[in-house]
Amino acid sequence: MLRNRHDEREVLDRLLKAARAGRSRALVVRGEPGVGKTALLEYVVAQASGCRVERIAGVQSEMEMAFAGLHQLCAPMLGRLGRLPEPQCDALRTTFGLAAGRAPDRLLVGLAVLGLLAEVARERPLVCVVDDAQWLDRASAEVLTFAARRLVAESVSVVFASRLESEDEPSTGLPELVVAGLSDADARELLRSALPGLVNERVCDRIVTETRGNPLALLELPRGLTLAELAGGFGSPSRAPVQRRIEESFRRQLAPLPTPTRQLLLVAAAEPLGDPLLVWRAAGLLGIKPDAAAPATAAGLVEIDTRVRFRHPLLRSTVYRAGSAEQRRIAHRALAEAIDPRADPDRRAWHRAEATYGLDEDVAADLERSAGRARARGGLAAAAAFLERAAQLTLEPGRRAGRAMAAAQATHQAGASEDALGLLSVAVTGPLDPLQRAQADVLRAQIAFTTNRGSEAPPLLLKAARQLEPLDIRSARDTYLDALSAAVFAGSLATCASVREVVEAARAAPPAPQPPRPVDLLLDGLAMWCTEGPAAGVAELKRALLAFRSPDISAEDGLRWFRQAHVTAGILGDDESWDVLATRYVQLAREAGALGELPLALTARITTHVLAGELAAAASLRAELAAVTEATGCPPAPHGAVTLAAWQGREAEVADLVDTANAGVLRRGEGGGLAMMGWAQALLQNSVGRSEEALALATRAAEATEGIGLPTATRGALAELVEGAVRCGRPERATTAVRRLTEVSHACGTDWALGVAARSRALVLDGQAAETAYREAIDRLGRTRIRSELARAHLLYGEWLRREHRRVDAREQLRTAHQMFTTMGAEAFAARADRELRATGEQVRKRDIEVSGELTAQEAQVARLAGQGLTNPEIAGRLFISARTVEWHLRKVFQKLGITSRTQLGL
Structure with a gap:
């Protein structure tokens, strides 16, 4: 019975009304334990007439089992899997162990769940209720919140109940309803309903005050008070928090139960899925008879029918903690024996581990095998949990240290770097040989790079690489490349282990064994570039990029090296490799669930999209990046967001991003990030015509990037410097920059590099020489994916033609530039092209679909x-929404634009 929850019920009623009207909603109900969250969920279920209701609950002991909660929710719906697109269907089948296959993309799993919910809701509105969401396993929580955030027009409502989050807990990004305690009047009324006979008013006041209106506390606490205490308040006051006092009340209710009943409840509490058949099989192994349930059900503590349901989640946890350690082990042992090892080997392994006292290599090996299966399903967090427990149970010290190292690695890849450091500290206490100790140093440095990305990681990695040289030259060279990558991030703010120091150490190391791996080619090429000049390293770097694009590259190598390979493609101006490597990098990070690596992969892909003129795609990935970094707590590399906002022409946003990012990158010593932000700021200033500011910013960015292994940023900074200097009447500054830019570009020999150089050279030339350079730039850039630079070449050429009084020719170039910038969403550059076009006497006519403010x-x-011909499922997959939401959006688009056919969108 809900007392005076009018506001909360109104919110929930609106949510159900929306689902019945064809709209979707998601809500997180938050509050302290016992405040009434579960009662509000029961209200939702009771009011959901005409709807299909699916309900699950997170269980604390289930948090390490990847996708356990998701399986609870989706299991009754799997009959509709065949209605999903094949990749989504395969992703869920692999995730739930229904089919063998590669670990699925975590985002594809989320999209598949969204599609499955939408398909189920086609028959009637669907209401999903998730209690104790704070105890969902991480993989399920990520997928369910991903899907819930994208609900729009599927007739689906999802309600999560969760405890009040701590300050460091990431937000779900969903609307929230915070539930507080009852008012004093309602609290007294509820309290009196739970108390027999007359109660002293002062006792009532004290209980109401101490419970702060918590309904469960008001109902449960009086059960343990004597008549004397109720009548006059005699007895010692308790200072225990409300949750602990509720648990104490539950303990008092458990105490009089017969021993077999308490044993049965303990087995049920240890079995988080609430499977009654499994509970009864385990109980039978312990000699517990079916009538043992009667006292607990008579007391209203538990219901056992098609599911095992405790009166309250706190009661389940109290039952579990009330058992002794030995009693809990006995319960887990019985559950392990009751589980079919072929049907659910991982759950059986986990129960076996919980039943084990001391060390047991057989159980540890079982857990290690479960870790491999969890990793194959994309559950890095679960793999880490299995390996950590396996290490705890391992007798042989060397094997124990190895498993702890593997657990640390998986934990780091899953995005929990602080936990990974704790596991690493366990590993290094073991009897490590010199090679293992050096590998531990490498992992520690990699964790430092992921969490800091500044000046701390390079010296750690350089030290580890030198330690590895006499032990394992391949690992040493791998670590030198890691050190070089970290030094590039530190850039001009490096206090030690600079790029120069790292490459000199790498060149002094023994050569790579033959045949060289892609990583060997990459390291040698970058080392030659940095020590002997661009011309010396280009051939080796081109060989490296071709090798990295090979389909034979393993997922492990791709995750480790694609970021540096992607940077290298930018160095050379190899736009095809740049695009391919960024795409595969994101794909691998998603498929592996490597949340520690995914932010770097997404940043690389965002930058690739931006320079390709695909700003909408970049913006979608930026939102994903924000969600990932919020979930992992790892700081994102800032330049992706700043570069996107600069190209969009959003001055206020760029200023806010730079102000926010500067403090972090300076604190971390991330000089490379500062340089990239300076380049983006200079680009923005040039787009709005502030040449003096652009020149100053570009000069600082070029100086900061020169010689630290970031020629991609150097190329961009030099190009902005040239344009700013020419507009400011500083031709000598522009000429010097053009000379530097041309030298590097000719060494690279790619259309991207040579096209930007030709465009910059045209700015400092006159007459036919300038026109020839502009045409070369357009020709070369037109053969690349770098549409943003091509549009700027058209713009600059058109501006030059107008100044040469060739208005007709100027209009052609400016019209092309304006159309390209408008399509991209590059607002400041589009406005600049618009002004230039008007100056030629032309009125700009924008496309209807672009100017429709509706x-x-x-x-x-x-x-x-x-308009490009994609189907609804294809659009849904691209935008991470459901196909039903695509249908809904298209109906609105047709109505707003006054069209009746998809073909009209392509006009």
């Missing part, structure tokens, strides 16, 4: 993709 950003994205 379309939302999501509708415009859907319209563009539909």
Whole structure:
């Protein structure tokens, strides 16, 4: 019975009304234990007439089992898997162990769940209720919140109940309803309903005050008070927090139960899925008879029918903790014996581990095998948990240290770097040989790089590489490349282990064994570039990029090296490799669930999209990046967001991003990030015509990047410097920059590099020489994916033609530039092209679909993709929404634009 929860019920009623009307909603109900969250969920279920209801609950002991909660929710719906696109269907089948296959992309799993919910809701509205969401396993929580955030028009409502989050707990990004205690009047009324006879008013006041209106506390605490205490308040006051006092009340209710009943409850509490058949099989192994349940059900503590349900989640945890350590082990042992090892080997392994006292190599090996299966399903967090427990149970010290190292590695890849450091500290206490100790140093440095990305990691990695040289030259060279990558991030703020120091150490190391691996080619090429000049390293770097693009590259090598390979493609101006490597990098990070690596992969892909003129795609990935970094707590590399906002022409946003990022990158010593931000700021200033500011910013960025292994940023900074200097009347500054830019570009020999150099050279030339350079730039850049630089070449050429009084020719170039910038969403550059076009006497006519202010950003994205011929499922997969939401958006697009056919969107 809900007392005076009018506001909360109104919110929940609106949510159900929306689902019945074809709209989707998600809500997180938050509050302290016992405040009434579960009662509000029961209200949702009771009011959901005409809807299909699916309900699950997170269980604390289940938190290490990847996708356990998701399986609870989706198991009754799997009959509709066949209605999903094949990749989504395969992803869920692999995730739930229904089929063998590669570990699925975590985002694809989320999209598949969204699609499955939408398919189920086609028959009638679907209401999903998730209690104790704070105890969902990490993989399930990520997927369910991903899907819930993308609900729009599927007739689905999802309600999570979770405890009040701590300050360091990441937000779900979903709307929240915070539930507080009852008012004093309602609290007294509820308290009196739970108390027999007359109660002293002062005792009532004290209980109401101490419980702060917590309904469960008001109902449970009086059960343990004597008549004397109720009548006059005699007895010692308790200072225990409300949750602990509720648990104490539950303990008092458990105490009079017969021993077999308490044993049965303990088995049920240790079995988180609430499977009654499994509970009864385990109980039978312990000699517990079915009538043992009667006292507990009569007391209202538990219900056992098609599911095992405790009266309250706190009661389940109290039952579990009330048992002694030996009693809990006995319960887990019985559950392990009751589980079919072929049907659910991982759950059986976990129960076996919980039943083990001391060390047991057989159980540890079983857990290690479960870790491998969890990793194959994309559950890095679960793999880490299995390996950590395996290490705890391992007798032989060397094997124990190895398993702890493997657990640390998996934990780091899953995005929990602080936990990984704790596991690493366990590993290094073991009897490590010199090679293992050096590998531990490498992992510690990699964790430092992921969490800091500044000046701390390079010296750690350089030290580890030198230790590895006499032990394992391949590992040493791998670590030198890691050190070089970290030194590039530190850039001009490096206090030790600079790029120069790292490459000199790498060149002094023994050569790579033959045949060289892609990573060997990459290290040698970068070392030659940095020590002997660009021309010396280009051939080796091109060989490396071809090798990295090979389909034979393993997922492990790709995750480790694609970021540096992607940077190298930018150094050479190899736009094809740049695009391919960024795409595969993100794909691998998603498929592996490598949340520690995914932010770097997404940042690389965002930058690739931006320079390709695909700003909408970059913006979608930026939102994903924000969610990932929020979940992992790892700081994102800032330049992706800043570069995107600069190209969009959003001055206020760029200023805010730079102010926020500067403090972090300075604290971490991340000089490379500062240089990239300076380049983006200079680009923005040039786009709005502030040449003096652009020149100053570009000069600082070029100086900061020169010689530290970031020629991609150097190329961009030099190009902005040239344009700013020419506009400011500083031709000598522009000429010097052009000379530097041309030298590097000719060494690279790629159309991207040579095209940007030709465009910059045209700015300092006159007459036919300038026109020839502009045409060369357009020709070369037109053969690349770098549409943003091509559009700027058209713009600059058109501006030059107008100044040469060739208005007709100028209009052609400026019209092309304006159309390209408008399509991209590069607002400042589009406005600049618009002004230039008007100066030639032409009135700019924008495309209807672009200027229609009625379309939302999501509708415009859907319209563009539909106009390109993509189907609804394909659009849904691209935008991470459901196909039903695509249908809904298209209906609104057709109505707003006054069209009746998808073909009209392509006009």
